[in-house]
Amino acid sequence: MSALSVAAKGQGGLRAVHRAGTICTRYGVTPGKMERRVSTVMDLLEAFDGRATLPVTAATVERHPEALPRYAELGIEFAVHGYFHVDHKQLSLSEQVEQLDRARVLLTREGLTAAGFRAPYLRWSPATMDALGETGFAYDSSQAVHWPLDDTVVTDPYRRALDFYDSFSAAARPALPSLQGDLVQIPYCLPDDEAVVERLRLSPDRVAEEWLGIFRSIHERGELFTLAVHPERIDHCLEGISAVLRAASSTWPGVWFARLDDVARWWRARTDASVEIIPFDAGLRISVRGPSGVTILVRGLEVDGASDRDGRYWRAPGTTVEVAGERRPFVGVHASSPPSVAAFLRQQGYIVEETRRAGDHSVFVERERFSAEEELPLLDELERSEAPLVRLGRWPNGARSALCLTGDLDALTIWDYAMRVFGR
Numbered sequence: 001m002s003a004l005s006v007a008a009k010g011q012g013g014l015r016a017v018h019r020a021g022t023i024c025t026r027y028g029v030t031p032g033k034m035e036r037r038v039s040t041v042m043d044l045l046e047a048f049d050g051r052a053t054l055p056v057t058a059a060t061v062e063r064h065p066e067a068l069p070r071y072a073e074l075g076i077e078f079a080v081h082g083y084f085h086v087d088h089k090q091l092s093l094s095e096q097v098e099q100l101d102r103a104r105v106l107l108t109r110e111g112l113t114a115a116g117f118r119a120p121y122l123r124w125s126p127a128t129m130d131a132l133g134e135t136g137f138a139y140d141s142s143q144a145v146h147w148p149l150d151d152t153v154v155t156d157p158y159r160r161a162l163d164f165y166d167s168f169s170a171a172a173r174p175a176l177p178s179l180q181g182d183l184v185q186i187p188y189c190l191p192d193d194e195a196v197v198e199r200l201r202l203s204p205d206r207v208a209e210e211w212l213g214i215f216r217s218i219h220e221r222g223e224l225f226t227l228a229v230h231p232e233r234i235d236h237c238l239e240g241i242s243a244v245l246r247a248a249s250s251t252w253p254g255v256w257f258a259r260l261d262d263v264a265r266w267w268r269a270r271t272d273a274s275v276e277i278i279p280f281d282a283g284l285r286i287s288v289r290g291p292s293g294v295t296i297l298v299r300g301l302e303v304d305g306a307s308d309r310d311g312r313y314w315r316a317p318g319t320t321v322e323v324a325g326e327r328r329p330f331v332g333v334h335a336s337s338p339p340s341v342a343a344f345l346r347q348q349g350y351i352v353e354e355t356r357r358a359g360d361h362s363v364f365v366e367r368e369r370f371s372a373e374e375e376l377p378l379l380d381e382l383e384r385s386e387a388p389l390v391r392l393g394r395w396p397n398g399a400r401s402a403l404c405l406t407g408d409l410d411a412l413t414i415w416d417y418a419m420r421v422f423g424r
């Protein structure tokens, strides 16, 4: 399948034709127009001390090696968006290994970090993940997750896109990173700019309204908002991005503005943090050694100097606390439960111990099976409980949720776009 037919399949034939018509107005003949848009992104980010990740095809970097390194110096992360803008589901493992390896080498040579990957059209297969692992990528951000929208807003083209992307609903699963072997998988939130502009056809103020609603849900749940805007649609989406950035910078408890490589590094390092638990006469001394920004949160227990309350939790000062209580204030997971239960909980920041009986721990979990659909109910059960608990904060420095501005840099000029249509 050619890139044009992939695009047509995702958008519906007429839509692809309509899109081809609007493309000419969006991309200049030289990179100038697109660079101005990237500059607009930079201005916005500066105003809010934000961070951004722009996946770019290696072929674009190859054609314009001069355009991107200076943005990298200003703090933008460039990730790999394929060597060519092609459907990776159609490529074999060896083809993907070859192309991803070449892409990483090229970006690195041009002074771009290339730690992560986002698949063109958000289309990937298990072989893509194997290829990313083999070629040394730290994270993937290709799995789409869609946040519920008002029924009156949803259109058929949008529903088709969700199908095409194999998106999962945020009503059924958390929008959070997860460790998959050597890779951190970071979901990509929908509706993105393409969805709100071309599939849902929302006005700029409606875009702002929908994204603000999504931001509030994500913040409430303590998850990650990848706010995706491709530079070519920045004008239509400026109001929406500004609204979200404004809300995020004035919300308490705070939001962590991060790039995707920051998120991947943090998720792995915080999950790997070591927790030492030493009994002393009055109770337990708990010490954490982890990445900078790691915090201890305490619920239902007395801790000297605790501050910054977030819901039922207080943030402990420093990385050592002493607590007294009848039961161990951690999550006891029954030894018969699948290993995925403890692995999932540790990634959320819970301190998990294996146990053979209920009663030793203030919180006890036992599961015969554990699928992705059971993650949200389990989190809900743990967070609704008032049982005493000591855990690590999911995000650094007491942030409640995280936000990353992102968007693929598919092309710098109309010629790049033409090459993309031919899969080159």
Ligand SMILES: [Zn+2]
Pocket: 081, 085, 120, 121, 408, 410
């Ligand atoms: Zn793309």
